[in-house]
Amino acid sequence: MRKPATQAALPIIEVFQSGKSWEVHWDYQEAPESSILYKRREYLDGYIDGALDAIGIAPEKVSCASARTGSVKRLTETQAVQLRVALDRLLTPVVANEFKRLKQEANLPHIRLVAGEHD
Known part of the structure; x- marks a missing residue:
């Protein structure tokens, strides 16, 4: 059985300068808690579209x-920073909360028994 992670695999959000403009790139990390990004994609994608527009x-x-x-x-520095902050405020808590939920769920006695772990 795989050893449980001690911390959430949070999305990576990078901001960097490319010539005179700025870029923002983000990507999830493959982990059980990251599946929440797919499950809640309609809401999250809508938030991101709204943030881009705002x-x-x-x-x-x-x-x-x-x-x-x-x-x-091809962003200004201000736009890049604002986008990074918006993404961090949205994505980080969603993944961190799912990690916490999964960790708590794994510690429930009936879940451990089903997984074949006996105390």
Whole structure:
């Protein structure tokens, strides 16, 4: 049996300068808690679309943008920072809370018995 993780596999959000413009890239990490990004994709994708619009990021600057992965290019530094903050505020707690929920669920006695672990 695989040893349980001690911390959540949080999405990676990167901001970097490319010439005179800025880019934001994000990607999930493969882990059980990351499945929540797929399960809640409609809500999360809608939030990301709204954040892009609110920040004033034109659709042609978006290569892809979903709860699991995204790439937005040709941004100002201010737009890049605002997008990173919005993504972090959205994605990090969702994955962290799912990790916590899964960890608590795994410690329930009836779950351990089904998995074949006996005290």
